[in-house]
Amino acid sequence: MVSGKKIVVDINFKELKIESVSKSFPGVQALDNVSMKISAGKVHALMGENGAGKSTLIKILAGAYSKDTGNILFDENKLNIRNPNDSLNYGIKVVYQEISLISEFSVAENIFLDNFPTNSLGVMNWNKLYKDTEELFNRVGFNLNPKSKIADLSISQQQMVEIARAVFKNASVVIMDEPTSSLTPNEIEKLFTVIKNLKQNNIAILYVTHKIDEIFKIADEVTVLRDGQHISNKLISETNEELIIKDMVGRTVNATFERPKDILNAKTVMKVNKISSKNKIKNVSFDLHEGEILGFFGLMGAGRTELAKAVFGYDKITDGQIEVNNNIYKSFNTSTMVNNGIGYITEDRKGEGIVKDMNLRENMSLPSLKIFEDLFIINQKKEKKAADEYIKKFSVKTPSSERLITLLSGGNQQKVLVSRWLIRELKIIILDEPTRGVDIGAKTEVLSLINDLAKQGLSVLLMTSEMNDLLSLSDRILVMADGKISKEFYRGKVTQEEIFKASVN
Amino acid sequence: MKYFQTNESILFGLLVLLCIFLSFYNPQFYSIQNIHSILRSSSTVMIVAFGMTILLTSGEVDLSVGALMSFVTVIVMDVINITGSISLGLIAVFGFCLLIGLINGLVRTVLNVNSLIATLAMMLILQGSVYVYSMAAIYNTHLIPLFSFIGQGFFLNIPMPVVIMLFILPFFVVLLNYTRYGRYFSSIGSNPDAAKLSGINNNRYKVLGFVITSLLVGVSGVILASLMDTGQQGSAKGFELIVIAAVLLGGTSFMGGKGTIIGTILGILILKIIDNGIILMRIPQEFQLIVPGFILILAVYFDGIRKKNSG
Numbered sequence: 001m002v003s004g005k006k007i008v009v010d011i012n013f014k015e016l017k018i019e020s021v022s023k024s025f026p027g028v029q030a031l032d033n034v035s036m037k038i039s040a041g042k043v044h045a046l047m048g049e050n051g052a053g054k055s056t057l058i059k060i061l062a063g064a065y066s067k068d069t070g071n072i073l074f075d076e077n078k079l080n081i082r083n084p085n086d087s088l089n090y091g092i093k094v095v096y097q098e099i100s101l102i103s104e105f106s107v108a109e110n111i112f113l114d115n116f117p118t119n120s121l122g123v124m125n126w127n128k129l130y131k132d133t134e135e136l137f138n139r140v141g142f143n144l145n146p147k148s149k150i151a152d153l154s155i156s157q158q159q160m161v162e163i164a165r166a167v168f169k170n171a172s173v174v175i176m177d178e179p180t181s182s183l184t185p186n187e188i189e190k191l192f193t194v195i196k197n198l199k200q201n202n203i204a205i206l207y208v209t210h211k212i213d214e215i216f217k218i219a220d221e222v223t224v225l226r227d228g229q230h231i232s233n234k235l236i237s238e239t240n241e242e243l244i245i246k247d248m249v250g251r252t253v254n255a256t257f258e259r260p261k262d263i264l265n266a267k268t269v270m271k272v273n274k275i276s277s278k279n280k281i282k283n284v285s286f287d288l289h290e291g292e293i294l295g296f297f298g299l300m301g302a303g304r305t306e307l308a309k310a311v312f313g314y315d316k317i318t319d320g321q322i323e324v325n326n327n328i329y330k331s332f333n334t335s336t337m338v339n340n341g342i343g344y345i346t347e348d349r350k351g352e353g354i355v356k357d358m359n360l361r362e363n364m365s366l367p368s369l370k371i372f373e374d375l376f377i378i379n380q381k382k383e384k385k386a387a388d389e390y391i392k393k394f395s396v397k398t399p400s401s402e403r404l405i406t407l408l409s410g411g412n413q414q415k416v417l418v419s420r421w422l423i424r425e426l427k428i429i430i431l432d433e434p435t436r437g438v439d440i441g442a443k444t445e446v447l448s449l450i451n452d453l454a455k456q457g458l459s460v461l462l463m464t465s466e467m468n469d470l471l472s473l474s475d476r477i478l479v480m481a482d483g484k485i486s487k488e489f490y491r492g493k494v495t496q497e498e499i500f501k502a503s504v505n
Numbered sequence: 506m507k508y509f510q511t512n513e514s515i516l517f518g519l520l521v522l523l524c525i526f527l528s529f530y531n532p533q534f535y536s537i538q539n540i541h542s543i544l545r546s547s548s549t550v551m552i553v554a555f556g557m558t559i560l561l562t563s564g565e566v567d568l569s570v571g572a573l574m575s576f577v578t579v580i581v582m583d584v585i586n587i588t589g590s591i592s593l594g595l596i597a598v599f600g601f602c603l604l605i606g607l608i609n610g611l612v613r614t615v616l617n618v619n620s621l622i623a624t625l626a627m628m629l630i631l632q633g634s635v636y637v638y639s640m641a642a643i644y645n646t647h648l649i650p651l652f653s654f655i656g657q658g659f660f661l662n663i664p665m666p667v668v669i670m671l672f673i674l675p676f677f678v679v680l681l682n683y684t685r686y687g688r689y690f691s692s693i694g695s696n697p698d699a700a701k702l703s704g705i706n707n708n709r710y711k712v713l714g715f716v717i718t719s720l721l722v723g724v725s726g727v728i729l730a731s732l733m734d735t736g737q738q739g740s741a742k743g744f745e746l747i748v749i750a751a752v753l754l755g756g757t758s759f760m761g762g763k764g765t766i767i768g769t770i771l772g773i774l775i776l777k778i779i780d781n782g783i784i785l786m787r788i789p790q791e792f793q794l795i796v797p798g799f800i801l802i803l804a805v806y807f808d809g810i811r812k813k814n815s816g
Contacts, residue, residue: 314701338704352698357691357762366692367703369685377683420703 013074021070030056032228043205045219050465053228062094063087091172099158101150108133108146111165141197156187175206212241249496256472257451263475266290269459275320277310280483293460295474303483304463308430312344313337343421347433353417354405361387361401368424390419430461479503512756516771523778531785547777548666549725554748555677556718558769564694564761568624570722571744572631577726582643582736598723606719610712635738643736656731666728678766694761754804
């Protein structure tokens with residue numbers, strides 16, 4: 001099937017040039033004047049912390065976002081990317097981290113999904129389908145049976161299919177977003193062979209990762225982004241691990257808070273002992289002291305949220321125990337933890353925070369309804385009074401406590417979710433990415449609120465991927481990688497480089 | 506203030522219009538016998554619908570209520586025939602309903618089977634096993650007057666089924682609107698993750714919802730057996746559809762999160778009066794199914810529009 005208005009592109013080019021590309025979102029400059037060149041037949045690694053701008057750049061190249069300013073060119077020819085389809089027609093193919101194949105279909109069917117070979121009546125030509133797939137595999141050096149079902153393949157094999165699907169026609173640039181995050185070392189080797197084959201086909205490869213050791217095996221050059229800005233570009237032979245980490249994290253921390261010095265001598269309020277869960281967490285132990293802010297740092301996929309949810313009883317623990325209030329729990333649920341004075345604020349406000357069919361008051365009191373009860377009946381006067389108190393305290397912008405929660409702005413919803421826990425007697429609060437999606441002005445406000453709460457004796461588990469939040473607040477820092485705690489650091493006795501290094505190992 | 510929200514006012518208006526229309530058309534509508542018959546047959550639906558409202562509010566549904574109700578008529582008649590004791594009959598019924606409710610709840614929560622499927626399966630199991638229990642209809646051979654009184658009797662000139670319904674009603678209005686359990690049910694239906702992260706044990710309340718519904722089916726089933734003076738396998742066939750239709754018509758959301766007992770009552774009265782009107786107007790009986798079908802689609806459609814406008 002040939003669609004009429006396909007752009008015909010000459011994909012013989014030496015370089016994909018990105019010239020002074022900028023992109024901003026409300027409150028955030030995601031990309032600031034970034035330029036780089038990706039050569040055909042080379043692997044160009046793109047590195048940076050979470051929020052450095054890597055994803056934004058990928059999305060602009062893929063046509064998912066439009067850039068504010070700047071140009072994208074093949075050599076001297078300007079590309080006009082208005083939507084994902086344009087980008088595909090230019091041969092720019094993205095292989096995302098998540099597998100997006102139809103698991104009940106065969107390998108060949110998945111690859112030719114939008115382009116099945118058919119005869120004039122529209123009947124599938126199965127022989128041609130399998131033959132074409134075979135040919136493609138020979139060209140890129142894959143060893144897979146076109147007839148196998150996707151569900152029966154390993155993750156790395158599925159990833160090969162993803163790549164094959166991306167490159168089967170007119171691929172000029174292949175962008176790989178964290179391709180090794182779910183692969184075993186053996187599978188990674190296989191992926192690298194595939195990448196080398198792509199290089200020989202003169203395809204330009206943009207390889208996005210935060211695994212430093214990988215780029216020395218596969219990349220030809222490396223570009224580092226930080227806070228949306230281009231920081232450095234070096235040939236792989238001219239750089240080393242230390243230099244790259246320095247470029248990635250060399251940011252100044254813009255707000256630090258005065259923290260009590262002897263906090264680690266305060267009494268222990270929670271002892272987590274060797275817990276594991278089906279969801280990534282392996283053998284994690286830590287203590288939490290009264291009034292302490294314990295920071296957990298980790299890159300995407302390190303298991304921060306999973307740990308928070310395991311400790312809070314959302315995910316069942318399969319091993320280990322948690323001691324809180326002199327009770328030892330091996331099996332517990334969220335209700336156990338809430339009754340022990342623990343609260344949880346999610347990073348996913350819409351998905352896991354607000355209850356959209358309820359008003360502000362009902363959202364605020366949800367975990368604490370028992371304290372508003374007279375016998376079995378909720379005393380709505382008492383409940384409303386408490387809600388009004390916190391509306392005033394946090395200056396929530398709303399006409400009344402009876403307003404439907406969905407009619408409030410995001411920031412105000414967040415204030416309601418914080419109040420949800422402060423309304424009751426609380427000993428420990430678990431915060432998952434409290435400053436995500438908050439604009440820069442409000443960030444400092446959030447951080448200083450956390451600091452104030454801790455000073456009043458609240459213990460805080462702070463899960464974050466923001467180096468700034470971590471360093472400015474934490475009394476102690478536990479770095480996570482691959483579901484485990486890889487290192488412990490103390491306030492003021494650690495550099496960003498050390499933290500980062502612990503998180504990539 | 507919470508009794509009449511906009512949706513309920515619309516339903517109430519519709520109900521009044523229906524009554525006015527029918528009384529002009531056929532003055533028989535306001536005869537005491539006709540009103541008794543409407544209320545009596547509404548009551549058994551309402552009693553089960555209280556439970557169904559809770560279930561739908563928490564994002565679940567129970568398709569096995571009709572099959573269970575038929576089974577209950579058989580059990581209660583058989584056990585009283587054999588033992589001669591109404592108490593033993595009731596104990597058997599509620600024990601059985603408790604068990605079925607628990608199984609429905611545990612299949613939903615522990616085995617994690619979607620409740621539409623879990624209770625559909627339960628419906629098939631009950632429909633089949635009632636025949637294993639007894640091939641034939643079981644007639645009233647005990648002839649205890651008190652048993653007939655449950656369905657056929659009057660108290661202060663009000664049919665007994667209505668009295669029983671009115672006795673249960675306030676409990677559910679309060680439960681859903683004024684207790685923390687009501688909030689739990691709607692938060693679980695609206696956003697289960699948020700509910701769980703607020704320390705609510707979702708599964709416990711879901712099981713509770715299924716158990717409450719099954720026990721209410723027990724109540725309605727006993728009334729039905731008394732009304733028919735028989736225990737019969739297919740006596741409440743299709744009952745689940747009327748209950749669910751009425752609850753949805755009343756304004757409870759099929760997606761969970763929002764439920765209203767008063768709306769449910771209005772929904773049932775509207776469906777039952779339409780039913781009655783079709784008979785009074787001598788319209789072919791098939792329309793007793795056709796008309797509610799159309800009304801249900803319209804109701805849910807308008808509800809969706811209303812939600813879009815307010816959201």
